[in-house]
Amino acid sequence: MNSKNLMHAIGILLLLLVGDWGIGTLLESSAKNRRYDDRIGKILNGSLQSNQIFILGESAASRNVNAEILTEGLSKESFNIGFPGSNLTFHEMMAEIILDQKDHDTEMIILTLNERGLLNNTKNDVGGLSFREDIANAYIGNNKVLEFLTKNTEKNVYLSKLSKTYRNNDNLNQALAWLISGTEKENRLNKVSPRGSMPLDSKSITFDTLSFDARGTDFNPLELDKKLESSLLNIIKRANQEQVKLLILLSPEYKKEANGFIPYLNSLPGEFSILDLRQSMLEKDLFYDKSHFDKKGSEQYSRLLVKEIEKYLND
Amino acid sequence: MQFNSFEYLLFFPIVVIVYYLLPFRFRWLLLLAASYLFYMTWNPYFILLIMGSTLVDFYCGNQMAKLPDKKQRLPYLWISLAFNIGLLFMFKYFNFFNENFATLFEFLNLSYMIPALDILLPVGISFYTFQTLSYTIDVYYGRIKAEKHLGIFALFVSFFPQLVAGPIERAKNLLPQLHKEYTFDFERVKKGVLLILWGLFKKVVIADKVGILVEVIFSAPEGLSGIVLLAGAILFCLQIYCDFSGYSDIAVGSAYVLGIKIMDNFRRPFFASSMSEMWRRWHISISTWTNDYIFRPVMLKVGSKGKVGIIYSLMVTFVILGIWHGANWTYLAFGIFHGTIVSFEYGFQKQLRKFHKWISNKKLVTVGGWCITISLWVIGNIFFRADSLTDAFYIISNLANDWTFNIEEIKTQLALNNEMHWKLFNNRFVIALSLMAAVVMFIIHYFQEKGSVRAQLEKAPRLVRYSLYSALFFSIVLFSTNSNYQFIYFQF
Numbered sequence: 001m002n003s004k005n006l007m008h009a010i011g012i013l014l015l016l017l018v019g020d021w022g023i024g025t026l027l028e029s030s031a032k033n034r035r036y037d038d039r040i041g042k043i044l045n046g047s048l049q050s051n052q053i054f055i056l057g058e059s060a061a062s063r064n065v066n067a068e069i070l071t072e073g074l075s076k077e078s079f080n081i082g083f084p085g086s087n088l089t090f091h092e093m094m095a096e097i098i099l100d101q102k103d104h105d106t107e108m109i110i111l112t113l114n115e116r117g118l119l120n121n122t123k124n125d126v127g128g129l130s131f132r133e134d135i136a137n138a139y140i141g142n143n144k145v146l147e148f149l150t151k152n153t154e155k156n157v158y159l160s161k162l163s164k165t166y167r168n169n170d171n172l173n174q175a176l177a178w179l180i181s182g183t184e185k186e187n188r189l190n191k192v193s194p195r196g197s198m199p200l201d202s203k204s205i206t207f208d209t210l211s212f213d214a215r216g217t218d219f220n221p222l223e224l225d226k227k228l229e230s231s232l233l234n235i236i237k238r239a240n241q242e243q244v245k246l247l248i249l250l251s252p253e254y255k256k257e258a259n260g261f262i263p264y265l266n267s268l269p270g271e272f273s274i275l276d277l278r279q280s281m282l283e284k285d286l287f288y289d290k291s292h293f294d295k296k297g298s299e300q301y302s303r304l305l306v307k308e309i310e311k312y313l314n315d
Numbered sequence: 316m317q318f319n320s321f322e323y324l325l326f327f328p329i330v331v332i333v334y335y336l337l338p339f340r341f342r343w344l345l346l347l348a349a350s351y352l353f354y355m356t357w358n359p360y361f362i363l364l365i366m367g368s369t370l371v372d373f374y375c376g377n378q379m380a381k382l383p384d385k386k387q388r389l390p391y392l393w394i395s396l397a398f399n400i401g402l403l404f405m406f407k408y409f410n411f412f413n414e415n416f417a418t419l420f421e422f423l424n425l426s427y428m429i430p431a432l433d434i435l436l437p438v439g440i441s442f443y444t445f446q447t448l449s450y451t452i453d454v455y456y457g458r459i460k461a462e463k464h465l466g467i468f469a470l471f472v473s474f475f476p477q478l479v480a481g482p483i484e485r486a487k488n489l490l491p492q493l494h495k496e497y498t499f500d501f502e503r504v505k506k507g508v509l510l511i512l513w514g515l516f517k518k519v520v521i522a523d524k525v526g527i528l529v530e531v532i533f534s535a536p537e538g539l540s541g542i543v544l545l546a547g548a549i550l551f552c553l554q555i556y557c558d559f560s561g562y563s564d565i566a567v568g569s570a571y572v573l574g575i576k577i578m579d580n581f582r583r584p585f586f587a588s589s590m591s592e593m594w595r596r597w598h599i600s601i602s603t604w605t606n607d608y609i610f611r612p613v614m615l616k617v618g619s620k621g622k623v624g625i626i627y628s629l630m631v632t633f634v635i636l637g638i639w640h641g642a643n644w645t646y647l648a649f650g651i652f653h654g655t656i657v658s659f660e661y662g663f664q665k666q667l668r669k670f671h672k673w674i675s676n677k678k679l680v681t682v683g684g685w686c687i688t689i690s691l692w693v694i695g696n697i698f699f700r701a702d703s704l705t706d707a708f709y710i711i712s713n714l715a716n717d718w719t720f721n722i723e724e725i726k727t728q729l730a731l732n733n734e735m736h737w738k739l740f741n742n743r744f745v746i747a748l749s750l751m752a753a754v755v756m757f758i759i760h761y762f763q764e765k766g767s768v769r770a771q772l773e774k775a776p777r778l779v780r781y782s783l784y785s786a787l788f789f790s791i792v793l794f795s796t797n798s799n800y801q802f803i804y805f806q807f
Binding site: 002008020027156165172173177180 | 741742792794
């Protein structure tokens with residue numbers, strides 16, 4: 001290779017480096033701007049660090065727990081960061097980014113959980129609990145989020161560190177959507193209250209046919225997804241390290257409780273409490289569908305939670 | 316290891332650097348080790364099949380070279396044919412035949428006890444067995460000399476750029492190149508790298524994204540309107556072209572960086588104006604292989620039967636070409652479909668020529684031929700892609716139904732499966748961009764048909780060239796999203 005060719009190679013490398021940084025930055029900011037629900041962004045920029053209680057979990061957290069009522073009833077600033085359809089690994093990431101914040105005031109993490117959340121997705125009859133990469137991608141600029149995304153998807157960790165464009169390439173669709181139509185419109189999946197809750201205003205279309213499922217199931221620890229179990233153990237461990245109280249909340253569902261889940265939880269190592277409300281408030285009119293309360297139900301449930309959580313806070 | 320993977324991104328530059336630093340006498344060893352390693356990343360045990368094929372064909376080739384008479388050489392040819400075709404049969408076709416015999420016996424109320432084999436299909440087996448078979452056949456006919464260097468021969472069988480999905484190379488072309496020494500040539504390496512980038516562009520930017528739509532349509536064709544089914548069939552043609560020709564470009568480019576020129580596998584097939592021409596432009600290495608090793612020998616046997624003999628030879632060739640792709644009735648139907656059309660073109664060539672003369676407008680003949688060819692190609696590929704013959708016939712018979720274009724209705728139709736719908740929704744703008752990239756690709760192909768685009772590009776100002784190279788590079792990086800899609804032809 002002569003010096004002329006070497007200069008050409010260096011020239012094109014420089015062009016690629018500058019282009020990579022520029023495109024990557026544009027993708028990252030556009031994807032963030034596109035998001036209507038920016039709760040993760042708020043955690044990452046430190047604007048939620050004064051909260052003392054965080055509610056983590058899937059839709060049973062986001063739909064059922066009204067953080068405004070908890071804040072008022074407990075006189076503790078509470079914030080709901082539950083995301084419908086998210087799995088335990090996603091909750092693990094959320095717990096990590098909360099507890100990674102410098103000078104956070106977190107005293108308690110409430111984690112909603114049911115037995116299906118620990119089973120392999122294919123065995124999960126509600127289906128669809130997953131690591132919500134579609135949500136996490138917009139925040140891939142954060143190293144913790146990147147770490148989780150590369151562990152839980154096929155994204156390559158080394159290339160992500162080498163190229164900002166590659167790191168952000170899964171944001172291309174969102175970036176284009178933002179360029180075309182700006183920020184997402186408000187919808188049932190992104191409408192959050194000022195304290196992060198996502199109550200359901202109406203009834204499910206299947207509500208009329210909803211009936212109490214009295215069959216009951218047996219929780220079989222042999223069917224556990226080891227990766228999801230490891231996420232649960234990591235949440236417990238991290239909360240213990242930070243001396244943050246962890247309350248595992250088993251939410252009401254319009255069905256008979258699963259046998260064997262509490263003994264399993266009790267067998268796990270680490271300090272945490274279990275609040276089992278699975279058989280509370282089983283009034284059909286309060287439900288949206290089998291697994292979620294409607295707005296009225298969530299308010300009533302949150303008031304019940306205030307009374308119960310007080311005991312653990314003062315413990 | 317896939318060409319569109321991080322592993323290959325590390326593997327290939329390391330091989331290239333060590334290759335040019337090593338003294339010439341050790342290079343074959345490096346390439347052989349690299350090729351075996353490349354293959355073993357899928358399944359380390361299956362390398363034994365490649366080694367077995369290598370040893371058998373090396374032995375047969377050298378034994379044949381010692382014998383002057385074809386008759387004496389014949390047993391060695393049979394050994395090679397039996398070994399390679401036997402391998403292919405056991406791993407690829409046994410379960411298919413076994414399953415169908417079991418069904419037939421059940422139908423006849425007879426007992427059938429042969430169990431299915433619980434084996435995986437070794438990646439690339441159809442490609443390397445055909446490549447090594449061509450070697451022994453050529454040695455048998457005295458077209459080439461037998462290779463005396465076992466290492467070089469092993470490299471011929473397993474050369475990593477074209478090992479798992481072709482192009483199926485001929486010994487006449489590849490073996491002499493493996494004996495030559497190549498020095499580092501910046502221009503050649505640049506050309507090779509650009510070809511790799513172009514291949515990745517077709518695969519990552521177009522094929523993988525268009526594939527999302529194709530998957531949605533072909534996974535549940537029932538109830539979809541004719542226009543959606545037609546769109547699915549057309550998009551599949553685009554997907555498979557970009558997927559397979561993209562793979563071939565990366566293979567040719569990778570070999571070229573190492574100084575080795577392997578054959579082009581595609582020559583802008585969508586500009587063909589007859590099906591025969593299409594097969595001269597599409598998957599050239601398999602169409603020339605089947606021409607040389609199936610069509611011609613069969614024709615020699617039945618040559619005296621004139622037109623009928625040729626049509627018979629064409630049908631045999633296309634049926635074998637169809638089932639070469641896989642043990643499935645859909646591939647057999649694909650072969651029969653194409654065999655019938657090419658036979659028709661051959662059988663009625665005089666009448667077609669007269670008809671073209673009667674039209675007397677060359678452009679109209681070309682455009683008309685193109686329209687018919689593309690339409691038939693789209694229909695043929697439905698057999699290739701459909702999950703079953705039932706699905707294929709359902710799609711074909713419903714193509715003409717319900718052509719009302721109501722975007723809301725199409726959206727509802729495509730939302731049959733939640734997961735698919737989610738995938739589609741999360742990629743909708745990217746898919747649109749991908750279709751625009753396909754238009755750009757066809758424009759480039761159009762200019763390539765007129766002359767060399769590369770030569771024109773070399774004349775352009777440096778800033779323009781560098782900007783285009785950068786755009787190519789960044790489009791690949793942007794579209795290399797989380798799901799690493801496998802190349803379609805790896806299954807063959």
